[in-house]
Amino acid sequence: MEDTDDRNPDVGVHALIFETPNLLGERAAQAYTDSARWFPDMADDIPLTALCLAGEVGEAANLIKKVARGTHTWEEVFHLLTSEIVDVQTYLFQLMGQLSRMAEAEGSKWTWDELYDLKRAYNEERFGRGSQSAD
Ligand SMILES: [Mg+2]
Numbered sequence: 001m002e003d004t005d006d007r008n009p010d011v012g013v014h015a016l017i018f019e020t021p022n023l024l025g026e027r028a029a030q031a032y033t034d035s036a037r038w039f040p041d042m043a044d045d046i047p048l049t050a051l052c053l054a055g056e057v058g059e060a061a062n063l064i065k066k067v068a069r070g071t072h073t074w075e076e077v078f079h080l081l082t083s084e085i086v087d088v089q090t091y092l093f094q095l096m097g098q099l100s101r102m103a104e105a106e107g108s109k110w111t112w113d114e115l116y117d118l119k120r121a122y123n124e125e126r127f128g129r130g131s132q133s134a135d
Helices: 013-019 023-038 046-069 074-105 112-127
Strands: none
Touching (some): 023 112
16 A cells, blocks of 8 residues: 655655644643643643743753754754753643633533644745745
């Protein structure tokens, strides 16, 4: 069986994204439920999650700083940097899960994937084939 996709001939991760229409929402729900199991008293603490997210972004930025400063190479920081990026993703997904619960409580029907697609389309129009304006 040939593994191709008309939308993305290189398949792989692209196929996974298109075949999982609520991929971001699923990850957000997973991160929220993980946090609720591991730290039940803090699962809905949005300010704490935001601080954790900022801390992980700082850890990733610090590694990049070391390369920019010239004391480390990309090869030296690569594995640590990918690990920190996953930490960033984890807290971002947790924050998304927390906001999803708020939205569900209010009866909202949007999904993170829909919001991402809308923003991506906006950015494509703004920076891609559309206007080159950076306003
Ligand atoms: Mg970390």
